[in-house]
Amino acid sequence: MTVQLPGSPLNSPVPALALRGLAKRFGGKIAVDGISLDVPAGSFYGVVGPNGAGKTTTLSMATGLLRPDFGTAHVHGVDVWAKPLEAKKLMGILPDGVRLFDRLTGEQLVTYAGLLRGMDRDVVAHRVGELMAALDVSGDAGTLVVDYSAGMTKKIALASALIHAPRLLVLDEPFESVDPVSAANIRGILDNYVASGGTVIVSSHVMDLVQRMCDHVAVVAAGRVLAAGTVDEVRDGASLEDRFVQLVGRGNQTGGLEWLRTF
């Protein structure tokens, strides 16, 4: 278990994402309490934590959606909050719990994401076609997103994040309500993307998935990083799930509820 300290890069001189002392308070509640993290370029990085741990808040601050109270975020050396437009060119973001422009068709929405980034019309059209095919939503490309199922909506949002071929992908809960076949499909796409040099950050609370998919992982709870490093370092011989429960420290509360056995 290694908590990355400020100014100690892991193995690449410029990490894909470097967070330093990020903190955010909502009213009286401290959601993120000084998170520092280095995500090496070319890694498949998992961020795990219980509900309300501050995963989404941290990723929002790292991607320019939520202004941090303290701390900095750098994407490939570009300060997200000092040069937001430059940093956003490098990133593809799938935020969790936000709406989409769902009165557009799936195809229109992904096209919109491409055009907003100032891309060429032909390039956008070509990539939209390939993305829709790769994510297996071509059959519904002309349907309004509002009529999509939850899983298809996720896939369209993912396509919108991929359209400009970013160097860093930040995906908040990308597999929520996605069926297993589609999930395997998405994993394949992400694996290829990492193999060709891209960096992926996913947040999840499905430990098993993270253990199989990611090479690095950070365990976040109560707005702090409890452990970070390669998956093997963090899990330290145990399964990631056991290690997680041990770190977060609420493993022994299965007592009580005796009445549940009485039917």
Next chain:
Amino acid sequence: MVAHLLSLKWRLLLNGFRRSPAQLVGIAIGGLYALGVVVTLVVTLVALRWADAETAHTAVVLGGAAAIVAWAVVPLMASAADMTLDPSRFTTSTVPMRQLLTGLALAGFIGLPGLSTVIVALFTAATWWRSVPAVLGALLGAVLGMLSCVVLSKVITTATAGLAASRRFKDVSSIVVFVPLVLMGPIVAGVFRGVSGSTGYLPELARMVSWTPLGASWSLGGDLASGDVAAAGLKALIALATLLVLFAAWNALLKRALVTPPYSGGSGKRGGKLGLFGLLPATPTGAVAARSLSYWIRDPRYAASLIVVPLLPVIFLFQSGQSGSYSMLVILGPIAAFILAWSIAADVSYDNTAFALHLATGVRGIHDRLGRALACLAFALPVVVIFAVGPFFLTRDWNWLPGVLGLSLGVLFSGLGLASIVSARYTSNVPLPGDSPFKKPPGNVAQTLAVQFGGMAVLFLLVLPELVLVIVQSVTGDPLWGWINLAIGTVLGVALFVAGVRIGGRWLDRRGPELFAQLSVNR
């Protein structure tokens, strides 16, 4: 269980205050207003104690009937449907239907409109403080009447919520409802002219209404005061039957609503049709404009804010028909310009958290602003020009055309510029995406009002030069001032438009994340 529902509603109301101090201010303003209305009505009812029986009967019955109609119509009209205790949220909690209905009906009285109705209704007993049976009758009538108010409003909201089987149907129907509402003015005016034509019509109308479900309960006190026990008995039965039928209807509607799952989309459609995205320039501005125009067409919330525009000429023509002069028609252009320009003042609020895409892609503020404003301008400009020029074919007073056109264009361009700033900085409380255009989420009413009225006041100042020129022309009668107005309106308007788009763009660049955080409050 009924008590649980009541305390739940009470808790929700109190917690609503806690969300922000501004909300408290909004509620306080609403409360003061309601207090004023209630005190006025209560004083009137007490004063009617010394009026003759027929006048008192007429006032109470017609007033009560109006209250019932208002409870049915206002939730639809004023986006005020109270969804804090949405029945569909109780689907999984196996509350017995009877108790759920009782609880929800009684919970309907918690809140300003409910409480006001209760107080005013009970004070009808003061009007009939003439004999013991009359007071008792008035009290019974008040209870039956106010229950009818609440249950009828529940029936209407449940029926309209459950009416729609498909999203498309819902989209269309939610807009069509506006048409009679917008035309309400002319309709009511027509009825009133008929009424004022014959004296003694109102008591006659009240007697008639008192035999209908609308007025039966409110008539009990009056009938017993004048000793008409038989009529009172029959009307009590009518009122009771009304209430039972309403409850039964609500019961049936609710049962259906609870077991009917939301419509899930139709069969898949293959792509290939990019629509406006393929037509407009492939730039961020063009893309934003294409997206906005698609929404003007597809999102009922936008369409609902536009529906009033084609109906404006109808209203004004009606007005002119009554007064015999078409001179009022010339303000069609400026009014349409104002409505259309101001319609994008809450544009980002309509996006809700979908605005995250603009933030994530790093689209520049000025492109965002310009795209939205141009999308609105694309249809607003022709409409405003037609509305500004059209009336002169009736009035034939062509001397006024340049001035009116100048004012209209000035209002349109300045308004779009100002709206671009307002929506970049302030959020308004608007219906959520996919919801009915009627259904506003609970939220910061005070800020919404402040933004809307503050913005309009600023717009008034911005178009002051054009307004002054109109006045100068009407004083001097010299059409030259009209031509000057046309030049000033166009030049000043476009200048303010450009300035607004730029300032709004800069604010958006600087405060995008803060704006997004405000949007995330309601989602």
